[in-house]
Amino acid sequence: MIIVDKLYKGFNGVQVLKGISTTFKPGKTSLIIGQSGSGKTVFLKSLIGLHTPESGTISFNGGINTEFTTEQKRQWRQEIGMVFQGSALFDSQTVQDNVMFPLKMFKKQSEEQMLERVNFVLKRVNLENSNSKFPAELSGGMQKRVAIARAIVMNPKYLFCDEPNSGLDPNTAILIDNLIQEITDEYQITTVINTHDMNSVMQIGDKIVFLKDGVKAWEGTNKEVFKTDNEAVVKFVYSSELFKKVRLAYLNETK
Amino acid sequence: MAYLRHVGKYFMMLGQVFKRPQKGRVFKEALFKEFDELGIKSIGIVIFISFFIGGVIALQTALNIENPLIPKYLVGFATKRSVILEFAPTFCSIILAGKVGSYITSSIGSMRVSEQIDALEVMGINSLNYLVFPKVLATVLFYPFLVILAMFLGIFGGWVAGFTSSMFSEIDYTQGLQLDFNPFLVQYALIKTLIFAFLIATVPSYHGYYVKGGSIAVGKASTQAVVWTIILIVISNYFLTQMLLT
Numbered sequence: 349m350i351i352v353d354k355l356y357k358g359f360n361g362v363q364v365l366k367g368i369s370t371t372f373k374p375g376k377t378s379l380i381i382g383q384s385g386s387g388k389t390v391f392l393k394s395l396i397g398l399h400t401p402e403s404g405t406i407s408f409n410g411g412i413n414t415e416f417t418t419e420q421k422r423q424w425r426q427e428i429g430m431v432f433q434g435s436a437l438f439d440s441q442t443v444q445d446n447v448m449f450p451l452k453m454f455k456k457q458s459e460e461q462m463l464e465r466v467n468f469v470l471k472r473v474n475l476e477n478s479n480s481k482f483p484a485e486l487s488g489g490m491q492k493r494v495a496i497a498r499a500i501v502m503n504p505k506y507l508f509c510d511e512p513n514s515g516l517d518p519n520t521a522i523l524i525d526n527l528i529q530e531i532t533d534e535y536q537i538t539t540v541i542n543t544h545d546m547n548s549v550m551q552i553g554d555k556i557v558f559l560k561d562g563v564k565a566w567e568g569t570n571k572e573v574f575k576t577d578n579e580a581v582v583k584f585v586y587s588s589e590l591f592k593k594v595r596l597a598y599l600n601e602t603k
Numbered sequence: 604m605a606y607l608r609h610v611g612k613y614f615m616m617l618g619q620v621f622k623r624p625q626k627g628r629v630f631k632e633a634l635f636k637e638f639d640e641l642g643i644k645s646i647g648i649v650i651f652i653s654f655f656i657g658g659v660i661a662l663q664t665a666l667n668i669e670n671p672l673i674p675k676y677l678v679g680f681a682t683k684r685s686v687i688l689e690f691a692p693t694f695c696s697i698i699l700a701g702k703v704g705s706y707i708t709s710s711i712g713s714m715r716v717s718e719q720i721d722a723l724e725v726m727g728i729n730s731l732n733y734l735v736f737p738k739v740l741a742t743v744l745f746y747p748f749l750v751i752l753a754m755f756l757g758i759f760g761g762w763v764a765g766f767t768s769s770m771f772s773e774i775d776y777t778q779g780l781q782l783d784f785n786p787f788l789v790q791y792a793l794i795k796t797l798i799f800a801f802l803i804a805t806v807p808s809y810h811g812y813y814v815k816g817g818s819i820a821v822g823k824a825s826t827q828a829v830v831w832t833i834i835l836i837v838i839s840n841y842f843l844t845q846m847l848l849t
Contacts, residue, residue, distance in 0.1 A: 398721060424727075425725070425726060425727025430722065432718040433718070434718055436717060437719075439713070439717075449726075450726050452626065452628070453629060453726065454727075
């Protein structure tokens with residue numbers, strides 16, 4: 349479980365995160381949503397330790413990440429899987445080498461054992477027979493799946509995704525969403541996703557945290573988001589006519 | 604003030620670079636890859652340039668010796684000295700700063716803007732050590748061999764120039780090469796090469812690692828890296844010459 353308590357972070361005198369507190373539970377897919385500039389990326393980067401909070405704490409199963417010893421930090425890093433917005437695959441390495449990379453760095457395993465694990469996770473993300481391809485030879489959706497495979501190859505306890513659907517067609521986006529949710533359920537991972545995709549909000553949002561100007565303006569489930577009367581959330585989530593109609597239909601159905 | 608900040612940041616970067624590699628096997632793989640990228644792939648340009656510049660030095664020297672009292676073997680002597688003292692270590696390093704420096708900055712810079720460096724950091728990998736240390740070791744270990752190759756080829760280029768132009772004889776040129784050979788000059792050239800190799804690996808790495816923005820920023824950083832590496836090579840060349848030869 350991840351517990352965020354009164355998190356503050358700013359850059360060059362501009363306060364980006366203003367006292368965010370929330371909790372992310374294992375086996376649940378939590379989504380962080382909000383307009384561009386609301387602090388989502390800074391929040392996610394603070395969670396994974398790329399930004400150090402000015403004040404406030406982030407605890408992972410009871411341990412506060414900024415207070416970890418070097419060894420604890422090394423261990424914690426291995427418990428984290430991250431899927432970056434642009435996939436962040438290593439261009440000069442094949443799919444197999446990309447996925448095997450964390451194993452090579454941190455596991456004392458034979459080449460065969462590592463290859464077995466790589467093939468297992470590649471199969472899990474439906475990417476068999478792509479081992480020898482380079483990232484440039486893959487489509488955007490395939491790159492995302494390789495990134496997910498690399499993120500889960502170490503059996504992480506925490507999975508973070510920064511806009512995993514950006515730049516993907518709706519079908520592929522749904523496939524990626526489903527894949528992330530299945531993996532979260534299967535391995536009881538604590539998954540936190542930064543997204544703009546309202547389909548994801550409706551479909552996989554076990555928990556939704558809405559940020560506005562660096563403040564947590566609302567949180568709830570994907571069912572509660574239909575019913576909320578929080579103006580900022582309604583304006584953001586139901587900005588398109590389609591989603592307005594979906595909401596109306598849902599509210600009529602549940603009356 | 605901004606320059607001082609960069610100098611401080613550069614040395615702090617070096618502090619992270621020179622740490623024990625996290626995994627020996629991965630480091631060895633990266634090191635051999637860098638030998639290939641930064642060393643083997645530079646052999647061609649070094650051969651090409653050394654040969655022709657050696658020829659030009661010999662021809663220019665021969666053309667400028669008009670006084671019949673000056674012995675013709677001076678062409679070989681002057682070519683040897685010029686090639687060993689300056690051309691091979693300094694000129695080659697400046698060329699390598701352009702070729703290898705821009706490659707290092709653009710490859711590390713692209714990794715920065717495409718979040719590959721963030722991915723390494725999230726995994727708990729010291730990205731500076733993983734990316735830069737093999738490059739430093741590869742250039743420092745390999746470039747002395749490139750410079751020795753450049754010395755031989757430059758001198759050979761001079762010999763071929765005399766042979767093809769008939770401006771000086773083979774015997775005179777060889778006599779000049781053998782005249783007053785001082786092994787310390789080769790040592791001096793190799794000491795300079797080590798320093799230049801270090802600069803060629805670290806200065807562009809610094810520019811690439813701390814780049815901010817997109818592809819245009821990476822392009823600008825590559826240009827800046829090459830310019831600064833050349834400036835530092837020229838300045839350090841002056842001080843090293845003063846320290847080692849005067």
